[in-house]
Amino acid sequence: MRKALCRAGPWALLAAGAAMPLVLSDYSTNLLARFLALGIVALGMVLTWGHGGILSLGQGVFFGLGGYAVAMHIKLTDLAAGEIPDFMVWSGRTALPLWWAPFQSGLFAVAAALVVPALVGAGFAWAVFHRRVSGTYFSLITQALALAFATLIISRQDVTGGFNGLTNFTTLFGFSFSDPAFAHGLYWLTLGCLVLAYAGLRWLLGSRFGMLLRAGRDGENRVRFLGYDPVPFKVVAFGVAAMLSGLGGALFTLHAGVISPAMIGVVPSIEMVVWVAIGGRLSLPGAIVGALVVNLARDAISSVFPAAWPYAMGLAFVLAVTLFPQGLAGLRKARA
Amino acid sequence: MSAALLLTQLFNGASLASLYLLAALGLALSFGLMRVINMAHGEMLMLGGYLAFLTLQVVPGVLGIIVAMPVAFVGAAAVGAVVQGALVRRLAARPLDTLLATWGVSLILQQGARDLFGAVGVEVRAPEWLSGGVALGAVVLPTTRLFIIGVALVVLGALALVLRHSRIGLLVRAVNQDRMMASACGIDVGRVDMTVFCLGSGIAGLAGVMLALLGPVTPNVGQGYIIPAFLVVVMGGLGSIVGTCVAALVLGLFLALAQVFVDVSVAQMLMLVFVVLFIQVRPQGVVAVKTRALDA
Numbered sequence: 001m002r003k004a005l006c007r008a009g010p011w012a013l014l015a016a017g018a019a020m021p022l023v024l025s026d027y028s029t030n031l032l033a034r035f036l037a038l039g040i041v042a043l044g045m046v047l048t049w050g051h052g053g054i055l056s057l058g059q060g061v062f063f064g065l066g067g068y069a070v071a072m073h074i075k076l077t078d079l080a081a082g083e084i085p086d087f088m089v090w091s092g093r094t095a096l097p098l099w100w101a102p103f104q105s106g107l108f109a110v111a112a113a114l115v116v117p118a119l120v121g122a123g124f125a126w127a128v129f130h131r132r133v134s135g136t137y138f139s140l141i142t143q144a145l146a147l148a149f150a151t152l153i154i155s156r157q158d159v160t161g162g163f164n165g166l167t168n169f170t171t172l173f174g175f176s177f178s179d180p181a182f183a184h185g186l187y188w189l190t191l192g193c194l195v196l197a198y199a200g201l202r203w204l205l206g207s208r209f210g211m212l213l214r215a216g217r218d219g220e221n222r223v224r225f226l227g228y229d230p231v232p233f234k235v236v237a238f239g240v241a242a243m244l245s246g247l248g249g250a251l252f253t254l255h256a257g258v259i260s261p262a263m264i265g266v267v268p269s270i271e272m273v274v275w276v277a278i279g280g281r282l283s284l285p286g287a288i289v290g291a292l293v294v295n296l297a298r299d300a301i302s303s304v305f306p307a308a309w310p311y312a313m314g315l316a317f318v319l320a321v322t323l324f325p326q327g328l329a330g331l332r333k334a335r336a
Numbered sequence: 337m338s339a340a341l342l343l344t345q346l347f348n349g350a351s352l353a354s355l356y357l358l359a360a361l362g363l364a365l366s367f368g369l370m371r372v373i374n375m376a377h378g379e380m381l382m383l384g385g386y387l388a389f390l391t392l393q394v395v396p397g398v399l400g401i402i403v404a405m406p407v408a409f410v411g412a413a414a415v416g417a418v419v420q421g422a423l424v425r426r427l428a429a430r431p432l433d434t435l436l437a438t439w440g441v442s443l444i445l446q447q448g449a450r451d452l453f454g455a456v457g458v459e460v461r462a463p464e465w466l467s468g469g470v471a472l473g474a475v476v477l478p479t480t481r482l483f484i485i486g487v488a489l490v491v492l493g494a495l496a497l498v499l500r501h502s503r504i505g506l507l508v509r510a511v512n513q514d515r516m517m518a519s520a521c522g523i524d525v526g527r528v529d530m531t532v533f534c535l536g537s538g539i540a541g542l543a544g545v546m547l548a549l550l551g552p553v554t555p556n557v558g559q560g561y562i563i564p565a566f567l568v569v570v571m572g573g574l575g576s577i578v579g580t581c582v583a584a585l586v587l588g589l590f591l592a593l594a595q596v597f598v599d600v601s602v603a604q605m606l607m608l609v610f611v612v613l614f615i616q617v618r619p620q621g622v623v624a625v626k627t628r629a630l631d632a
Contacts, residue, residue, distance in 0.1 A: 055432040127612050131619035133570075136373055136431050140566040141612065147563050148605040155601035266563070270439055277436060310447035317440025321433045322426065 017191055021184040033187040034255045035295045036194050041248035042275045042287035043197050044241030049273070050281035051205055052237045053135060053217030054125070058142030059245050059272045061149045062117035064264030066246025067253035068153075069116065071166035072100060073109030078170050086168075091158035100159070106173055113250040114243050121242025125235045143266060150265035165260025177257065190251045197244055198284055204240070205284075213237055245272075274313060277320045280329025289328055340474045345592045351481040353588025354488035358543035359558075359565035360572070360580055361495065362416075362536020368512050368575010369532055372424055372434040373566070374416075376442040378558030380537045382449060383415060384408035384544020385553035389458045401463055404545050405487075412541025413534040420533040425526065449555040457554035466549065484546045491539060496577065508532055512575050564591070567611050573621025582622045587611075 017036075021029045041063060048054045075085045084096045102108045124145070128138050153160045161167075175182040204210055216223045216230035223230045253259040262268070271294075279290020294316070302309045324330055363377050391404035419441055427434040462480055469476040499505035510518040511528045519525045547557055568587055572579035590610055594603035618624075 049432075053432070055435065057435075124612075127616065131615055133615055133619050136367075136371065136435065137570045137615075139432065139435055140373065140570055141608070144563050144567055144608050144611070148601075148608045151601040152605055155599060266559070270436075273436060307447065307451060310443045314440040314443035314447070317443070318423065318437050321437040321440070322423065325430075325433065 014191075014195065018188065021187050026180055026183065029187055030183060030255055031299065033183075033190050034252055035292050036187075036190045036288075037248045037251035037255060038272075038275065038295060039248075039288040039291040040190075040194050040197050040251070041245045041272055042279065042291040043194075043201055043284055044244030044248075045272065045276045046281060046284055046287045047201055047205070047213075047237050047244075048241040049276060050283075051210060051217065052213050052234055054234055054238060055135065055139045055273070056142045056238070056241070056269075057139050057266070057273065058144075058146035058149075058269050059241070060146050060264035060266075060269035061142075062121055062242040062245035063249035063252070063268075063272070064149065064153070064259065064261075065117045065120065066113040066249035067259035067263070068160070068166065069103070069109050069113035069246070070172075070250045071169070071253050071259045072103040073106055074169045074172055075166055076100070076104050077106075077172070087161045087164075087166075088158060093158050097159050110250070113246050117246030117249075118239045118243035121245075122235050122239030125238035126231070129231050129234050143269070146264070146266045146269045150261040153261045153264075161260075163261060165258055165262070167258035167260070169254075169257050172254065177254075186251070186254055190255070193247060193251060194288070197247070198288070201240075201284055209233065209236070271313065274317055274320070276327075278316060278327050280327030282326060283329030286327055286329030293328070341596065343472070343475045345596055346589065347475070347477055347481070349589035349592030350485060350585070351588075352592055353585045354485045355543060355546060355561055356564050356568050356588055357488050357581060357584035358491060358539055358546065359561045360568040360584055361491070361577070362533075362539050363565060363569045364572055364575055364577070364580040365508075365532045365536050366424075366529075367569055369508070369515075369529055370424070370428050372428055372431050373438075373569070374419065374424060374533075374537075375435055375439040376419055376445060377438075377537070377540055377565070378562030379442050379445040379449075380412040380416060380540035381544040381547060381558035381561060382445070382553070382555065383412050384541035385460070385548040385557055386449060386453060386458070386544075387411045387541065388545040388548040389453075389460050389553055392460055398463055398465065401466070401545065401549070404548075405542055408541040408545045409538040410541075412544065413538035416534050416537025416540075417530065419537075420530055424533065425529065428529075446555045453553075453555070455555060457552035457557070459552050460548035462549045480549050484549065487542070487546060491542065492577075492581065495535075495539075499577065504528070504531055564607070567607070571611055571614055571621060573623040576621070576623035579621050579623030 020032055024032065041059060045056070045059065048056060079085065084093060088096070103112070124142075125138075128141060153165075154163050156162070169177050171177065172182075175185075177183075205213075212223065212228060212230070213233045215228075216233055220230050249259070249264075252263075275291040275294045276287050277290070278294055279288070280286030297312070298309060301312055320327060359377070359381060362380070363373060367373055385408075387408040388401070388404040391407045392400040395403045419438065423437050423441065424434055427437055466480045466483055469478045470482060471477075499508060507518070507523050507528050508531075510521070510523060511525055515525060518528075543561075544553075544558070547553070547561070551557075564587060568580060568583045571583035571587065572581075573583075587607060587610075591600075591603050591607050594606050598606070
């Protein structure tokens with residue numbers, strides 16, 4: 001009986017999740033959809049941080065690459081031939097930059113939202129890990145990347161929208177953002193992506209790849225002595241996590257209707273770590289729960305006491321890391 | 337590029353390097369000993385800045401800034417002692433978790449400063465004797481920045497003396513070389529860790545006073561300097577003072593000279609690319625510590 005319940009549990013949860021847009025208000029559905037998109041980012045961090053031992057403090061960069069890719073496409077769709085986006089006009093530009101042009105194709109934008117973060121992430125990871133630079137260094141370098149990326153976007157106002165980011169979305173693939181049916185569709189798309197990412201990572205972590213990734217985390221030199229090169233495993237894991245970040249960023253941007261440097265810099269990047277730290281770094285369901293719980297709490301706390309949120313998050317970091325390194329998932333295991 | 341511009345940027349680079357050095361010394365020393373990075377180190381800079389502000393409220397006048405320096409040193413060292421004793425010591429076996437826990441501390445300290453002093457920041461007026469500048473040909477070098485470079489050199493000299501000629505310096509070098517062996521010889525490793533952590537935090541507090549001379553002290557004044565300081569640690573090599581100095585100088589000059597050609601945001605990106613390229617050539621940093629340990 002109990003076993004049957006356990007097996008049916010996730011499916012019931014999925015069904016409940018799919019039914020949410022029919023139950024909740026449009027506002028709440030949108031909020032939930034955003035948080036589910038963030039859950040995809042969190043899933044990727046389970047792969048790199050929990051199982052790979054690679055702590056990225058710059059996940060916001062990949063989130064931003066995905067988000068900006070779709071946002072650029074949306075900014076271009078409404079324009080008549082020869083027009084350029086409004087913020088470019090305000091900054092005194094007269095022509096579209098060359099690297100914006102391919103984003104007129106929606107297919108290209110979607111592909112770019114996945115492929116560009118994956119390639120940048122994998123390349124970056126390879127550059128650091130193939131010289132056997134240690135984990136702490138990698139974390140510090142990723143943080144510097146987040147800072148440099150956000151600063152760069154802010155300063156290039158004429159081609160990136162600067163501090164305000166890209167916003168005022170009207171249509172995507174011919175659908176209007178103000179249409180509630182489209183919003184529901186986007187919700188289900190996000191839920192579908194989350195389930196796919198979950199299933200894919202579950203399979204990956206259960207495979208030989210996952211085993212060798214964990215082995216590299218626990219004893220890199222032992223893995224080398226057994227004849228494996230741990231570097232490709234880390235690079236692939238980081239690339240996959242970066243791609244999921246990009247996917248999450250793209251979906252989040254669609255739900256939020258905006259992508260700006262305030263969502264991708266140093267602090268937001270570290271906030272992404274706290275979701276997984278709270279949820280449980282080794283647990284895929286934990287990461288999703290962590291992303292939901294932390295963001296709901298953030299929404300609740302910062303609407304009442306805006307100044308209290310940094311204290312809450314700081315304390316959450318300290319307590320989660322010192323007392324509950326396995327997060328919520330660890331608590332559940334301890335009870336069972 | 338004119339000679340005057342080049343000279344100005346070289347000077348700015350040296351000035352930047354002296355601040356990076358003061359911010360990075362503590363990080364590098366503790367990293368060499370414990371392999372952990374204190375992410376709240378930037379808030380020691382902030383703390384030093386606010387302590388300078390408070391000191392100048394009590395001791396206005398010519399010598400205010402001179403009094404502020406020891407106050408900031410002791411204040412930041414005391415906070416460092418709490419962070420080390422309450423958190424870092426317990427987590428030292430898990431370096432990445434230390435990173436996160438100290439980041440939590442950093443958030444709390446920043447918000448605390450925002451609630452106490454306001455988000456806008458407070459102004460510390462540099463004393464009369466630091467205003468003005470020294471003319472060098474067509475270029476005027478601001479006295480404040482010369483003073484900061486001087487302070488960095490004095491701190492560096494004092495630190496080198498302590499490490500080379502004092503008993504605690506001997507112990508620090510011993511633990512740095514081989515922690516287990518040092519412990520087996522009867523050295524109280526925990527106390528050495530604590531001393532170095534306090535010393536490093538104190539130096540960062542001192543750096544905060546220098547930042548207060550340059551601009552308003554805000555809750556995130558430390559953030560702008562701490563991330564380059566992290567890169568200095570990455571580039572410098574494990575716990576090496578010489579390596580840290582060289583790395584701080586190289587990155588400071590790189591950032592200043594890059595700004596001759598591109599704006600500051602691109603220069604920052606280039607600096608990061610430079611560090612990543614550098615570790616392709618020398619992953620062990622500027623100065624490598626020779627060791628037979630496999631998992632150093």
